[in-house]
Amino acid sequence: MSNPAMQLIGLKKTIRNKPIIKGLDFNIYPGEVFGFLGPNGAGKTTTIRMMVGLMKITEGDVLIEGKSIKTDFKEAIKHVGAIVENPEMYPFMTGRKNLEHYARMIPGISKERINEVIALVGLEKPINEKVGRYSLGMRQRLGIAQALLHKPSILILDEPTNGLDPSGIREIRRYIRDLAEQENVAVIVSSHLLSEIELMCDRIGIIKNGEIIAINSVNDTMEQTELNDVYIELDNVQIGKQQLEQQFDKEVRMEKDNIILSAKKDEIPQIIKSLVSENINIYGVYVKRSSLEDKFLELIGDNTIE
Numbered sequence: 001m002s003n004p005a006m007q008l009i010g011l012k013k014t015i016r017n018k019p020i021i022k023g024l025d026f027n028i029y030p031g032e033v034f035g036f037l038g039p040n041g042a043g044k045t046t047t048i049r050m051m052v053g054l055m056k057i058t059e060g061d062v063l064i065e066g067k068s069i070k071t072d073f074k075e076a077i078k079h080v081g082a083i084v085e086n087p088e089m090y091p092f093m094t095g096r097k098n099l100e101h102y103a104r105m106i107p108g109i110s111k112e113r114i115n116e117v118i119a120l121v122g123l124e125k126p127i128n129e130k131v132g133r134y135s136l137g138m139r140q141r142l143g144i145a146q147a148l149l150h151k152p153s154i155l156i157l158d159e160p161t162n163g164l165d166p167s168g169i170r171e172i173r174r175y176i177r178d179l180a181e182q183e184n185v186a187v188i189v190s191s192h193l194l195s196e197i198e199l200m201c202d203r204i205g206i207i208k209n210g211e212i213i214a215i216n217s218v219n220d221t222m223e224q225t226e227l228n229d230v231y232i233e234l235d236n237v238q239i240g241k242q243q244l245e246q247q248f249d250k251e252v253r254m255e256k257d258n259i260i261l262s263a264k265k266d267e268i269p270q271i272i273k274s275l276v277s278e279n280i281n282i283y284g285v286y287v288k289r290s291s292l293e294d295k296f297l298e299l300i301g302d303n304t305i306e
């Protein structure tokens with residue numbers, strides 16, 4: 001594995017004697033999209049503000065490309081692109097003019113780099129229109145383009161899907177994934193809604209009351225030994241149910257054109273073969289895996305996420 005782009009080491013924040021962040025330790029690697037998930041008030045923004053030097057660290061440290069944000073701020077922060085509050089954009093200027101205006105403040109940004117970031121967030125078409133006419137999603141993407149201008153190795157986005165409609169969320173998702181792959185950037189995306197970030201993240205860290213309570217890979221494959229609900233759509237649910245109950249000694253439920261039973265991964269081929277041997281037509285097989293959502297709710301302990 002490559003060196004981490006960012007390391008959190010025993011990171012703590014106390015405000016007026018109240019511990020807000022209670023010691024976070026985790027690494028984020030180049031090319032990965034890391035979801036920072038937790039209910040409102042869990043401590044996401046406080047952590048992010050410390051990561052980018054907007055808030056003083058009480059104890060511990062954040063290393064960016066090995067440089068301490070506390071003691072080597074200039075060297076550390078030059079690797080970071082972030083949208084923590086809404087990015088400042090001028091609505092009466094075009095997208096391109098906004099980027100050019102911002103680029104003037106950073107030494108060494110070429111015209112080519114401006115074109116490159118426009119392409120990275122898919123804004124080639126509307127880039128010469130005034131930002132005032134952009135949708136919220138387009139403005140977010142322009143903000144991301146701006147944050148990418150100086151080729152950061154880590155990009156931090158605080159609630160980037162907030163306020164976006166489903167198509168805006170899909171777009172942001174796609175561009176964030178693309179740029180992690182194409183630019184090998186480590187991306188941190190915070191959210192209080194698992195459903196909005198699940199599809200774009202490689203790993204998700206869940207924070208509750210200032211502590212990380214779980215870090216999960218999103219693509220954890222189905223365990224051979226784990227029982228999952230298997231839905232089988234077929235032409236004769238009665239016969240299908242009978243056949244499987246006899247052969248496998250399992251409880252089989254019926255739901256419309258489906259039969260549902262609990263099975264392990266390596267049992268599924270046998271189940272299908274058994275149905276086919278009885279000349280039952282199968283139209284579809286769907287395995288409902290215990291989702292991260294269930295895990296999240298289990299860990300959070302209630303439904304206060306939304």
Ligand SMILES: Nc1ncnc2c1ncn2[C@@H]1O[C@H](COP(=O)(O)OP(=O)(O)OP(=O)(O)O)[C@@H](O)[C@H]1O
Pocket residue numbers: 015020038039040041042043044045046047192
């Ligand atoms: N300046 C402050 N003074 C006192 N308490 C604070 C201060 N800033 C944050 N907090 C408290 O710290 C906790 C974490 O807040 P934070 O904003 O980091 O949470 P969050 O996970 O980002 O939530 P949200 O999604 O609502 O922004 C909250 O309980 C909040 O009330």
